[in-house]
Amino acid sequence: MFYLSMFFQYLSQYLKTRFQYRADVFVEFFSDLLSQAINLIFILVVFGHTHLLHGWNRDEIIFIYGFFLVPFAVFSAFFNIWDFNERYIVKGELDRILTRPIHSLFQIILERLELESLLGAITGLAVMFYAGSRLHLDIDWYDPILFIVFVVGGALVYGGIFILLASISFWADARTSLMPMMYNISNYGRYPVNIYNQLIRFVLTWILPFAFVGIYPAAFFLEKQEWYWYSFLTPFIGIIFFVLSVIVWNQGVKKYRGAGN
Amino acid sequence: MDKYLEMIRIRFLMMLAYRTNYYTGILIYSINIGAYYFLWTAIYGGKEQIQGLSVVQMTTYVAVSWMARAFYFNNLDREMAQEIMEGKVAIELIRPYNYLGMKTMQGLGEGIFRLFFFSAPGLIIVYFIFPIQFTWDLSVWGLFAISIMLSFFINTELNLLTGITTFFLYNNAGLIRAKRVVIDLFSGLLLPISFFPGWAQTVMGFLPFQGISYTPSMIFTKGFSHDQAIAAIGQQFIWVIILMLPIYLLWHLAKKQLIIQGG
Numbered sequence: 001m002f003y004l005s006m007f008f009q010y011l012s013q014y015l016k017t018r019f020q021y022r023a024d025v026f027v028e029f030f031s032d033l034l035s036q037a038i039n040l041i042f043i044l045v046v047f048g049h050t051h052l053l054h055g056w057n058r059d060e061i062i063f064i065y066g067f068f069l070v071p072f073a074v075f076s077a078f079f080n081i082w083d084f085n086e087r088y089i090v091k092g093e094l095d096r097i098l099t100r101p102i103h104s105l106f107q108i109i110l111e112r113l114e115l116e117s118l119l120g121a122i123t124g125l126a127v128m129f130y131a132g133s134r135l136h137l138d139i140d141w142y143d144p145i146l147f148i149v150f151v152v153g154g155a156l157v158y159g160g161i162f163i164l165l166a167s168i169s170f171w172a173d174a175r176t177s178l179m180p181m182m183y184n185i186s187n188y189g190r191y192p193v194n195i196y197n198q199l200i201r202f203v204l205t206w207i208l209p210f211a212f213v214g215i216y217p218a219a220f221f222l223e224k225q226e227w228y229w230y231s232f233l234t235p236f237i238g239i240i241f242f243v244l245s246v247i248v249w250n251q252g253v254k255k256y257r258g259a260g261n
Numbered sequence: 262m263d264k265y266l267e268m269i270r271i272r273f274l275m276m277l278a279y280r281t282n283y284y285t286g287i288l289i290y291s292i293n294i295g296a297y298y299f300l301w302t303a304i305y306g307g308k309e310q311i312q313g314l315s316v317v318q319m320t321t322y323v324a325v326s327w328m329a330r331a332f333y334f335n336n337l338d339r340e341m342a343q344e345i346m347e348g349k350v351a352i353e354l355i356r357p358y359n360y361l362g363m364k365t366m367q368g369l370g371e372g373i374f375r376l377f378f379f380s381a382p383g384l385i386i387v388y389f390i391f392p393i394q395f396t397w398d399l400s401v402w403g404l405f406a407i408s409i410m411l412s413f414f415i416n417t418e419l420n421l422l423t424g425i426t427t428f429f430l431y432n433n434a435g436l437i438r439a440k441r442v443v444i445d446l447f448s449g450l451l452l453p454i455s456f457f458p459g460w461a462q463t464v465m466g467f468l469p470f471q472g473i474s475y476t477p478s479m480i481f482t483k484g485f486s487h488d489q490a491i492a493a494i495g496q497q498f499i500w501v502i503i504l505m506l507p508i509y510l511l512w513h514l515a516k517k518q519l520i521i522q523g524g
Contacts, residue, residue, distance in 0.1 A: 027432075034442055038451075041446060045452060045457055045458075046304055048456070049312070050304050054306075178285065180289060181289050181292065184296075187296055191303075195300065200299070
């Protein structure tokens with residue numbers, strides 16, 4: 001209960017600051033939209049030269065991309081911790097966090113909210129509806145529920161991986177540029193995994209399970225029966241990775257000794 | 262002239278001091294090349310060639326265009342925005358050199374560093390992982406060298422232009438980001454310009470972007486014939502000249518209306 005009220009407290013503060021700088025929010029949204037448009041243009045141009053990508057057609061690929069945008073938007077809104085090392089460890093800000101009465105990770109998530117990223121979900125939904133209507137997909141009563149479950153699962157996969165990466169800074173002091181690398185790897189999950197070789201497919205499924213953010217859950221809505229098993233695994237993988245990352249985080253906090261002064 | 266050369270040297274040494282940052286950079290580029298390699302093999306399916314490029318040529322195109330990017334890419338626009346917003350630009354302006362020229366030289370120092378410590382080893386690593394075809398035709402290498410030099414200038418000029426807009430817009434972080442994604446697509450880094458539908462190719466023919474990545478990569482993969490290559494390089498050169506004009510104009514205007522806050 002206390003956590004919930006803290007969340008709303010921070011939320012209202014957050015909204016106040018953002019409405020102070022409305023133009024920035026708008027510009028940011030616009031440049032996000034532009035980069036999404038460019039990814040779509042890429043898909044469109046490529047399918048001007050081929051009809052199938054290992055058995056997936058153009059609208060299916062677009063649908064997968066649209067789906068991917070939704071959990072990614074949720075992740076970017078809440079897990080904005082890619083600069084955790086510089087911001088909290090190097091500058092010693094974590095000392096302040098640890099004196100607060102709520103869980104350190106939760107406190108950081110609250111401080112680093114970036115809710116305008118959620119606008120990306122609207123783009124994602126629009127893309128999905130566009131592709132879905134061209135594919136004549138039916139919407140069953142359980143689809144919206146599963147959609148939410150899969151989106152949360154996908155966002156937790158992302159969140160889990162990035163929290164794990166952030167936790168590394170508790171042990172290794174070196175400035176790592178692992179985060180941007182992970183963003184690049186995560187792009188692999190936007191395309192059907194069967195275009196990759198066995199090794200990459202295995203990595204994307206079990207080690208850095210980015211396939212559970214895009215292709216696997218989207219396959220369910222595309223009625224690709226052979227992938228259903230993976231689709232339903234999405235929330236479980238999400239929860240496993242997230243719980244694991246929180247455990248590692250807690251261990252890391254115990255290990256934390258402060259950055260001097 | 263000496264001071265500009267010195268600037269290249271200093272930037273080079275500065276980058277050398279922080280070289281560990283570059284090991285992950287090579288990895289990131291390899292990951293990107295890998296992603297596009299698999300994507301393109303899937304796109305080709307069984308096809309022999311698309312738009313005159315075979316799969317091997319396409320893979321080479323992807324690898325070379327990413328590695329060339331390491332050379333021409335720089336963050337001059339962001340550095341300029343930072344200096345302008347912090348008011349540091351005032352001191353830069355009273356120094357006995359041309360600010361924009363100095364920025365270009367810093368970019369060049371950075372580029373040369375990355376060419377040796379990033380592109381060269383990166384290309385060798387990628388060469389062993391993916392099926393890439395190198396040509397040993399010296400004239401191709403020569404043209405490629407001229408072409409990436411011009412790519413560097415076109416890209417740097419666009420960065421300077423974006424940087425100068427900070428004088429007028431105050432906060433142009435969004436513009437800088439937007440410029441970056443637009444260049445990634447329209448320069449031919451993500452896919453060759455010849456893959457675009459005809460009307461789009463015509464439009465892009467009137468824009469400077471394809472001189473950044475498409476031209477050098479096509480020269481390297483021998484997607485261009487010798488005459489085409491010469492013509493494309495000529496086009497790059499014309500753009501280098503044309504782009505000086507708006508830079509000069511905006512810079513002139515900016516200096517007049519410059520207000521330093523603090524600093």
